[in-house]
Amino acid sequence: MEEYTQYLNGIWDRNWLTNNGPLVNELELKLKEYLKVKHMLFLGNGTIAIQIAIKALGLKGEIITTPFSYVATTSSIVWEGCKPVFADIDPHTLNIDPARIEEKITPQTTGILATHVFGNPCDVEAIEAIAKKHGLKVIYDAAHAFAVTVNGRSVFEYGDISTSSFHATKIFHSTEGGAVFATDSELIKEMSFLRNFGHNGPETFAAVGINGKNSEFHAAMGLAVLKHIDALLAARKTQAATYDEALKGLRVQKQTIHAGAQWNYSYYPVIFESEELLLRSMEELNANWIYPRRYFYPSLSTLHYVERCETPVSDSISKRVLCLPMYHSLKKEDIYFIARLLLRAQNN
Numbered sequence: 001m002e003e004y005t006q007y008l009n010g011i012w013d014r015n016w017l018t019n020n021g022p023l024v025n026e027l028e029l030k031l032k033e034y035l036k037v038k039h040m041l042f043l044g045n046g047t048i049a050i051q052i053a054i055k056a057l058g059l060k061g062e063i064i065t066t067p068f069s070y071v072a073t074t075s076s077i078v079w080e081g082c083k084p085v086f087a088d089i090d091p092h093t094l095n096i097d098p099a100r101i102e103e104k105i106t107p108q109t110t111g112i113l114a115t116h117v118f119g120n121p122c123d124v125e126a127i128e129a130i131a132k133k134h135g136l137k138v139i140y141d142a143a144h145a146f147a148v149t150v151n152g153r154s155v156f157e158y159g160d161i162s163t164s165s166f167h168a169t170k171i172f173h174s175t176e177g178g179a180v181f182a183t184d185s186e187l188i189k190e191m192s193f194l195r196n197f198g199h200n201g202p203e204t205f206a207a208v209g210i211n212g213k214n215s216e217f218h219a220a221m222g223l224a225v226l227k228h229i230d231a232l233l234a235a236r237k238t239q240a241a242t243y244d245e246a247l248k249g250l251r252v253q254k255q256t257i258h259a260g261a262q263w264n265y266s267y268y269p270v271i272f273e274s275e276e277l278l279l280r281s282m283e284e285l286n287a288n289w290i291y292p293r294r295y296f297y298p299s300l301s302t303l304h305y306v307e308r309c310e311t312p313v314s315d316s317i318s319k320r321v322l323c324l325p326m327y328h329s330l331k332k333e334d335i336y337f338i339a340r341l342l343l344r345a346q347n348n
């Protein structure tokens, strides 16, 4: 709070609250440096980031996407007047299965919107090959993938555009916030107009824009958190290792992480053998004031506003997956307590 307050003093001194202010610029610079990426734009949230990405690439018609993500991935497609077409996920990586993407391509398909689920990078090489072959654009919803690399390169630099979320629940956050990343500077320029009502001058407009920008107060929170990001990431890795140890004997499936990835351990998903066992486990935890999230549930192919399609893997996993508590001050003994409750639920 003291570190945040220091930034607030500066905001009061300058009387500059929003509209591409100095803290927004500083955050963008520091993030580019930290993540080793060429370009990024700080935005109001991760949902407007997806919408701006779809708009900037001019996607129309059908977008092939994953049914296993947060609702914003699908709703952004619908909000932009496009049709989400779901390709089922791989049961091990929990990411969109490239083999299922090709089956879904039609003459109306213009793009692929895939999520790096729980920060686990998609099969970016296979997706790139499919996109090239069929002339499709690729957007990655990388909301969970802060600081993740694939083959030594930031995961945010894959695809035509990557989007991220800096919402308070994410490992790096600015209270509310988000970003778009692209290696093409023209595309970044276009998106910088789009995030600011289309302005390319005080009285001129390059395109139909939206208000996607973010404020000095949010940038201040981002700067304050960024100072501690290495400690935040290190703690998550230790906590994940503690869970691994504590959960021995629990019959759950874990996510398979991309072999070339440096992962961020920001979530701890476990997949139970049945939904019944998941519900029993949640009940046991809730009775002890522990509230894990059914993340992601339900499968997005079941939303009432999309065309139904068969995604049996996603349907099955979303009913059985639970993200166990993960937060910076989570103590080792709490993890062991959670594990004991889960084992009790399983063995009862």
Ligand SMILES: *Cc1c(COP(=O)(O)O)cnc(C)c1O
Pocket: 045, 046, 047, 048, 069, 070, 072, 073, 115, 141, 143, 144, 164, 165, 166, 167, 177, 178
């Ligand atoms: C959090 C999240 C979003 C939405 O980001 P907001 O910043 O909350 O708008 C989109 N996709 C995924 C996968 C997310 O986890």
